Amino acid sequence: MNPPTIYATLQASKAQNLSAFGVGAAVGVFVVGLVMLFLVRRYYQNARNVRREESSEAPRTQNPSAFMAASMQGVIQKLRDQEKELERLHRIEKERAANTERLSEEVTRNMPAGLLVVNATGIISSANPAAEQVLGIRGLGFRRHSEALGEASELTRLVAECLADGKIFRREQVEHATPAGERRHLGVTISPIRKGNEKINGAICLLSDLTELAALQQQMQLKENLAALGELSAGIAHEFKNALATISGYAQMIRAEELGGEASDYADHILEQTRNITHVVTEFLKYARPLDISSEPVPLQAVVERVISDISEAKPAVQVRSEGAFGNVAGDEGLLRQALLNLVRNAAEACATATKGGQVLLQGELVRAEEGGSQRIRIQDNGPGIENDALSKLFRPFYTTKADGTGLGLAVVQKIIVQHGGQVEARNRPEGGAVFIVTLPLCGSMPEAVELKKTRMET
Numbered sequence: 200m201n202p203p204t205i206y207a208t209l210q211a212s213k214a215q216n217l218s219a220f221g222v223g224a225a226v227g228v229f230v231v232g233l234v235m236l237f238l239v240r241r242y243y244q245n246a247r248n249v250r251r252e253e254s255s256e257a258p259r260t261q262n263p264s265a266f267m268a269a270s271m272q273g274v275i276q277k278l279r280d281q282e283k284e285l286e287r288l289h290r291i292e293k294e295r296a297a298n299t300e301r302l303s304e305e306v307t308r309n310m311p312a313g314l315l316v317v318n319a320t321g322i323i324s325s326a327n328p329a330a331e332q333v334l335g336i337r338g339l340g341f342r343r344h345s346e347a348l349g350e351a352s353e354l355t356r357l358v359a360e361c362l363a364d365g366k367i368f369r370r371e372q373v374e375h376a377t378p379a380g381e382r383r384h385l386g387v388t389i390s391p392i393r394k395g396n397e398k399i400n401g402a403i404c405l406l407s408d409l410t411e412l413a414a415l416q417q418q419m420q421l422k423e424n425l426a427a428l429g430e431l432s433a434g435i436a437h438e439f440k441n442a443l444a445t446i447s448g449y450a451q452m453i454r455a456e457e458l459g460g461e462a463s464d465y466a467d468h469i470l471e472q473t474r475n476i477t478h479v480v481t482e483f484l485k486y487a488r489p490l491d492i493s494s495e496p497v498p499l500q501a502v503v504e505r506v507i508s509d510i511s512e513a514k515p516a517v518q519v520r521s522e523g524a525f526g527n528v529a530g531d532e533g534l535l536r537q538a539l540l541n542l543v544r545n546a547a548e549a550c551a552t553a554t555k556g557g558q559v560l561l562q563g564e565l566v567r568a569e570e571g572g573s574q575r576i577r578i579q580d581n582g583p584g585i586e587n588d589a590l591s592k593l594f595r596p597f598y599t600t601k602a603d604g605t606g607l608g609l610a611v612v613q614k615i616i617v618q619h620g621g622q623v624e625a626r627n628r629p630e631g632g633a634v635f636i637v638t639l640p641l642c643g644s645m646p647e648a649v650e651l652k653k654t655r656m657e658t
Contacts, residue, residue, distance in 0.1 A: 308327055310327065310329060311329060312329060312405050312406060312407050313326075313329040313330030313333040313334065313404075313406030313407065313408075314326065314327045314329065314330055314403070314405060314406070315330050315339070315344070315358075315403070315404040316392075316401060316402075316403050316404075317344050317358055317362065317401055317402045317403075317404065318400065318401040319399060319400050319401055321343050321344055321345065321358075321359070321362065322341060322342070322343055322344070323339050323340055323341065323342050323347060324340070324341070324401070325340065326339035326340055329406075330406055332408075333383070333385065333406045333407070333408045334348070334375065334377065334406070335377030335378060335379060335383070336348075336377070336378060344358050345359070348375075349376065352373075352375060352376070353373040353374065354373050354375055354387060354404075357371065357373070357389055358389060358402055358404060361389045361390070361391055361399075361402040362391070362399060362401070362402050365391040365393075365399050366391075367390045367391070368387060368388060368389040368390075370386060370387075370388060371386070371387045371388070371389075372384060372385070372386055372387070372409065373385050378629065379626075380626045380629055380634075381626055382590065382626065383408060383410045384408075384409045384410050384412075384413040385406055385407065385408060386406070386407040386408075386409045387404065387405070387406060388405040389402055389403070389404045389405075390402065391403075414622055414624075418617050418622065436484050439476075439480050440477065440480060443473050443480070446469065446473050447469075447470060447473040447477075449469075450469035450470045450473065451470065453466040453469075454466040454467065454470070479607075492530055492531045492534065492618055492619065493531050494529045494530065495529070495530070495531075495532070496527045496528070496529060496642050497527060497528050497529070497530055497531070497532045497535055498525075498527050499526060499527065499528060499535075499563070499574060499576070500525040502532060502535055502536050502539060503521050503525055503539065503561055503563070503576075504521070506536060506539045506540050506543050506561075507519045507520070507521060507543070507561065510540070510543050510544060510547050513547075514547040514548070514551060514557070516551060516556070516557060517547040517550060517551055517556075517557035517558070517559060518557065518558045518559070519547065519559045519561075520558075520559075520560060520561070521560070521561040521562070521563065522560065522562055522563070523562045523564055524563050524564060524565045525563040525574065525576075526574050526641050526642070527641065528574055528619070528639045528640065528641055528642060529619075529640070529642050530619040530639075531619075534615045535615065535639075537611075538611075538612045538615040538616055538623075538637070539561075539578075541608050541609070541611070542578045542635050542637070543559060543578055545608070545609075546559045546578050546579070546580035546582070546633070546635070549580050549582035549632075549633065550580040550582035550632065551582075553581050553582060555581070557580065557581065557582070558580065558581045559578065559580050560578075560579050560580075561576060561577070562576070562577040562579070563575070563576055564576075564577075565641070572640075573621075573639060573640050573641055574639045574640075574641050575636065575637070575638050576636070576637040576638075576639075577635070577637075578634065578635045578637070579628060579632060579633070579634035579635075581632045582631075582632050582633060583631075583632075584627045584628070584631060584632055584633050585625060585627055585633045586600075590625060590626075593625050594609050594610055594623075595610065596610045616637055616639070619639055620639070620640050621637060621638050622638050623636065623637045623638075624636050
């Protein structure tokens with residue numbers, strides 16, 4: 200290739216390279232311009248947003264009215280938030296108080312001890328079921344304590360003294376008479392209700408029924424007394440009977456001399472008195488002498504029928520009858536018949552002068568229990584009843600309300616029943632008359648069903 204041709208070719212290639220470089224440079228400048236335009240626009244947008252936020256956060260510098268409105272909106276929102284929080288806390292506390300109240304009610308209702316709450320005016324504001332059961336009174340709430348418990352009740356006196364002086368009574372033992380006439384021994388703890396050092400706002404009373412415990416203690420004391428009395432009376436009674444026999448013999452010799460006049464009358468008086476004293480000594484020996492009790496099954500239905508027959512013959516003006524269920528008890532048939540005969544005879548004598556005619560009822564009941572069960576016999580009459588002062592003394596030896604009584608009849612009854620493992624108690628009936636309740640343990644287990652028998656003997 201000749202030089203001109205080569206030169207022309209180089210010039211053409213150089214022109215092409217310059218053209219390509221110019222296009223590339225132009226494209227680069229265009230791209231850089233676009234980037235710069237995007238950054239400038241982004242910067243102005245950010246600046247505008249910042250000014251907008253500053254204007255909304257601090258309107259005071261631009262618009263005082265807008266600032267006040269925004270401030271009020273903020274305060275209102277905070278108050279609403281606080282109100283919602285308070286409502287939530289109040290709801291939680293209300294539920295907690297309701298749960299505490301339910302728990303307190305459950306504890307009070309199910310606690311075994313009786314609970315009475317008396318306010319400052321003497322009104323019973325609260326009483327649990329155990330208190331109603333212990334006191335034998337239904338519907339204690341919102342009644343005056345003196346009216347519900349009785350004006351003359353020892354429990355009323357203690358509550359009134361606590362309300363008046365704020366005195367605390369711990370483990371006191373009082374005797375309470377139920378509306379049904381039942382006498383119960385109660386353990387009582389009473390304390391005043393105060394708020395700080397303020398005046399007394401009421402009294403709280405805890406009650407427990409100690410009747411069964413008192414009966415067991417009484418039976419144990421009776422057995423101990425009987426044992427000591429038996430040892431003491433063995434020798435004394437022998438000497439008494441010997442002396443009485445001697446006096447009676449001399450009196451009979453005096454009367455046999457046929458002296459007549461006052462000497463004969465004196466001899467008769469001596470004989471009469473010796474017979475009376477001999478009778479007292481004999482009854483005393485029955486009471487003091489230890490009993491030899493067998494453990495044979497005794498059918499009480501037959502015993503009751505025989506007792507009714509004997510009393511009906513002796514007291515034909517008195518109607519004696521029986522009803523209910525009578526089972527078998529372990530013991531001595533003769534002694535049990537003697538005890539029931541004494542109780543029924545006393546009841547017949549007490550109601551013999553009743554205006555509508557004397558009526559004596561022997562009511563039998565079989566009481567179920569986890570261990571064996573018991574026989575309960577109620578001997579009730581329509582007589583004048585028993586004086587309250589005499590109720591606690593009836594079973595004491597030599598205590599009697601009869602002019603010609605020895606005071607040993609009921610004492611012997613109690614001894615027989617107690618040594619058979621039972622108990623006997625006396626009450627007045629609300630409708631009038633007295634009732635003696637005898638409880639004896641049954642032989643073995645009780646049957647599932649017992650046919651009630653009735654025996655009616657009218658004269």
